[in-house]
Every structure is written in C-alpha cells, then in structure tokens.
Amino acid sequence: MKTLRHFFDLPGIRKALLLEAACWLVLARLLVRFLPFRSWSRCLGIQMPGLGEVEWVDADSDALAREISRTITGLNQRLGGRFTCLMLAMALHWMLSRRRISSSLVLGAQNVKDVNERLTLKAHAWVRVGSGVVLGDIGDQYAPISSFVRSFRLPEDPVR
Template identity: 45%
Template sequence: MSKFRRFRQLSANRKLMLLEAAALLPVAWFMVRALPFRWWSHRLGSSTPGESDPRQHASVGASASASEISRSVQIINRLAFGRFTCLMLAMAAQWMLNRRKISSSLVLGTLTERSDDDRLVMKAHAWLRVNAQTVLGHHNGRYTPITSYLRNYQEE
C-alpha cells in the first residue's frame, strides 16, 4: 500500500499530528543549524543542571499523547531519511507537547568513549521526558545528563 493511501486512512487527529511534526521539524533544523544556541535555548524552557523531571505529573492520557507525538516525529524523520538530529526531534516534540499543555523535560547529555585509534571522543545526545519516562531519544543510561530544559503546566 502506498504511503499516501496509508496516510489517507489515518484518523483526522493522527493526520494533523503528522502534519504538525512535518512543519515543526524544519523549524528546529533551521534553529539548530543557522542560529547560535544562546539565541534560542531560552525557548526550550527553564534550565536546570542534570536530569530533572517536571514538577507536575501528567495524566495517563497525556502520557499516551506524548507517545503519539514521539511516534509522529520519528515517522516524519524516517520519511525525511533521518536528516534530523536527536536535538531537533526533541525540540519539535517538546513544542507539540507545549501546545497540548503537557509538562516535559528536554535533557542534554554527553558520553565520552575511546575511538578505534584510542582517542577520547565526546558524543552529545538529547532526549525528552514526560512523567519520569523517556518518550524520545532512549539511550539506556549511557549518557550523562548535563542540563534539562523544563516546561511545567498545571494539571486541569
């Protein structure tokens, strides 16, 4: 079945979520690639050291929405042949969560390991947490959290 036919068969809500992800990922790409970090980092939320979770825990429905948002962002990235980095994916997903007033934490971390030629190599990674669970950018605890950007919303 063609991708277009599969898209047409999706629910209206799912289609809108995919289109939202498709619109936000290029914005995140532009910000990361073209603008200095200090110009846009404040838009990610309030910065705290290490890995922090939002103060308010989201409802079960919010957790399900977070999973759907994560899937939508990953699907669009796959359709774009993986052009977006983990930071871009986490930013777009966090913006989608913000629109739905779901508290989240975008975490930036690093990993230092030895390369094949025995040099130390530092790698960076971004992941997104909702309800103390990683919903995007799973890493099995290999990365050390450096900072978190929190977005807190009151439960309604």
C-alpha cells in the same frame, strides 16, 4: 506516490498531527543548522542542571506524549533519518507544550574512544514526561548535563 496516497487515506486528526510534526521539525532543523544555540535556547523552557524534574503527568497525557513521539520518529524514518536527536526532541517538546503536557528536554554527554583510542565527547538529547523517557533511548550511557523544563499544573478537582 504510494506514501502520498497512504497519507490521504489517514483520518483527519492523524494528518493534522503529521503536518504539525513536520512543521516543528523543519523549524528545529533551521534553528539548529543556522543559528547559534544561545540565540534560540530560551524558547525551549526553563534551563536546569541535570535531569530537571517535572510535575507528575496523568495517564492520558502520558499516552498522548508517546503517540506524538511515535509520530515524530515515524516521520523521521520516512524521511530517511534526516533529523538529529536534538531536532526530534525539540519538536516533541514544543508539541507537548502546545498541549500543556509538562516535559523536560534533556541534553546529555558520553565519553567514547574513537578508532585512534582518543576520548571524544558524544552528545545526545531526549525528552522525559513524568519520570519516563518518551523520546531517545538513553540507557545508562549518557550523563545528563542540562535540562529545559516546561511545566504545567494539572487541573484541580472542583471543590464540592
């Protein structure tokens, strides 16, 4: 009840952002849980090997991308961490795309030893805007395998 009261006290723009994030997270969860990757991976953008370069992003877009990322991760924390890194990355990637902010959803992997000293593969997803990571702490642990890029041109300066 306290959370609901807090939600209604938020400014309208913040409420809209939270509701949009919730909708994208639910869609991402449904796709990941119930459909094979090959059937929905096309909606993530153009697939490229490795990191997949995106165009430079201006400071305002970068700040907005970080704000949306904080909204998504905060919502996930409020819901008890029910969403995987892939679901969070998909939601952010789609929200940035709606705002015509170029981004790259990166899928990576890492070899780790389990309790029986066997090597296992651990996967992770993160989102890059420009040259920086805005969602998903990767450090140097994960090797980028594939990226899904959505790139938008920056507005040109008018000719005078």
